[in-house]
Amino acid sequence: MKLLNKVTIWFVGIVFLITPITMIISRTNIKRNLDQAEVERMREVNDRVARQLEAGEKPDRYTHGRPIAILPIQGPLPAEKESVVIDNFVSEDLGQKECRITVNSFYQVGDQAYEISSFNYVIKSEEIFKGMLSAVVWKVLLILLAVSLTARLLSKKVFKPFHRTMKAIHQFDLKQKQPIQLPPTSTKEFQELNSFIKKMTDKAMDDYAAVKEFSENASHELQTPLAVIRSKLELLSETNIDGTQAALIGDMQNAIEKLSHINRSLLLLTKLENQEYKAYETIKFCRVTKEVIAMYDDWLSMKEITLTTSLDKNIPLIIHPSLAEMLISNLMSNAIRHNHEKGMIRVELTRKDFCISNTGLPPEIPTHELFQRFKKSNQSNESIGLGLAIVKQICEVNGFLITYEYQNGWHLIRIVFEPGKKGDSIRSAKELETVTI
Incomplete structure (x- = not known):
């Protein structure tokens, strides 16, 4: 009201x-x-x-x-x-x-x-x-x-500076690096409000610039020593070494690759939180889904995993193309990594939602905690615990609702494109099992 x-x-x-x-x-x-x-x-x-x-x-x-x-x-x-x-x-x-x-x-x-x-x-x-x-x-x-x-007539005059201030706040964007412009007013309370908003937005701009500069510098500076260590290990591996030394070098290379992956993932999360990926056009989500799934054919064949898809055609979605690829790629790699040998994966896409489900061991922690950073079950040591955090952040940036459910040996992750819409109900893993099996 x-x-x-x-x-x-x-x-x-x-x-x-x-x-x-x-x-x-x-x-x-x-x-x-x-x-x-x-x-x-x-x-x-x-x-x-x-x-x-x-x-x-x-x-x-x-x-x-x-x-x-x-x-x-x-x-x-x-x-x-x-x-x-x-x-x-x-x-x-x-x-x-x-x-x-x-x-x-x-x-x-x-x-x-x-x-x-x-x-x-x-x-x-x-x-x-x-x-x-x-x-x-x-x-x-x-x-x-x-x-x-009189209240309606006075509101147009008395509250006019307030409405103009709200409009200025809605149009304010940190990435434009332009101080917020607030309308002048003779009302003392609105003057105090404008002064407070001005101070807060200026501080937010300074903090945003500092965080962005730090994350970019940290990522850049970390990549250089990682590249040096990687090259030195490659040279060391070409020298005369025994089996034990070769195994240690392999472990170090794996650790370096994981550290590099963590660095890139944290930088991506920072950019997502700063809303640096804004969607300005509509993409065909069904086509992106098919292209990303095709990239995992070899990995699916290697683990002998059966993939079943049900993708509706012509699904327009307002999302940054890079974020759409990251979203599907992280969910696919997560479904493959945490699956059984000769397991099953099912991918469904409708105008309402996107669902990906896979067989696998039950999670050792509550499913909603897996969306937190560095939270992972002990099913796979290859995971760094940031994949689902990135997926969660992408959904929040684009206004999607994501849920994670485990029932009867099935992991079900569902993304609702228009949360709160009437007739939108969450399918359970039990229903999915009935349809798939």
Whole structure:
């Protein structure tokens, strides 16, 4: 949900929460003030009648037609010289609830005590509440409409620098070696955000350049001594040596080749992490798959491995051609290396996914850990433990989903080209065994 919508919902929620409370407080205050004003008015009326009695005037002219009663009382005046009575009752004539306030005042006029009472019908709380409710409903509707409209209009102006900043971040590329250009803004919070982003991107560019330079220099510098050692060992192998020395030289050559392979693989992983392989065109993945598989015919024949393929035609895929070859090559070499003699390999390619499965011994560690660098099972000492890490990194760079499953003697690695798509389910190794065998 967008920030603007969250703020709008929060504001509307506060309005709906506060409005009933303010309505109750307002109704109570209005009712109390109206009643108090009416009591004051009737108190003044009673006092005026009392003054007429003291002056010896007849109050008939003033009380005629008014709700005023003058009653002589016997005995002394009560302690409370005034009482206010509020009655709520249902009028038989009108058939509705009424509210009446009566003010009873006691006066001593000469030797005679009088009770002067006046009353009046006042507005009920329900009527005040109904009037306020109608006004509040319209008020809330107008607030919602005004907030919705003004929020949209203000967002285009207030959040414009933010949207431009987000656009600049999306367009920023470390490999272009160009500092990020952020739009100017007068909003303090956006200024702080732009300043932080500027510092972070500048640091990321420096770190990227340093890592790239280090990896390239390290790879280059390591290749030179490895080449020298390799050539010296070849010269040494041509001299007069016995069988033990020849075996030691062979072991050293194998170690040098493995070290060279590790160096190249780590350099490749660094380039993948730095996203130096970007796909700008669509390739036919089926054709690349066939070409790579053809390169392993001799190795398959040597280990007498049966290969079964099921490749759909015309499978377009947006991926760098070199990464596509590395992906399939690493999976094929992994399937052959960790297979039995006279084992089986099955390769399947559809528009949804690419699956390669092979027979072999069960892995000695959880399958998901085999995607980590230098993590390998002890099935083959020839592996350096970087093949599946490279495959995993290639999949992450291109947005593919890769899974590894082992069941019933089958290793199944599956790459989903469009993860999250409906109707996309993972086939198990048991199903694969049923189809293959």
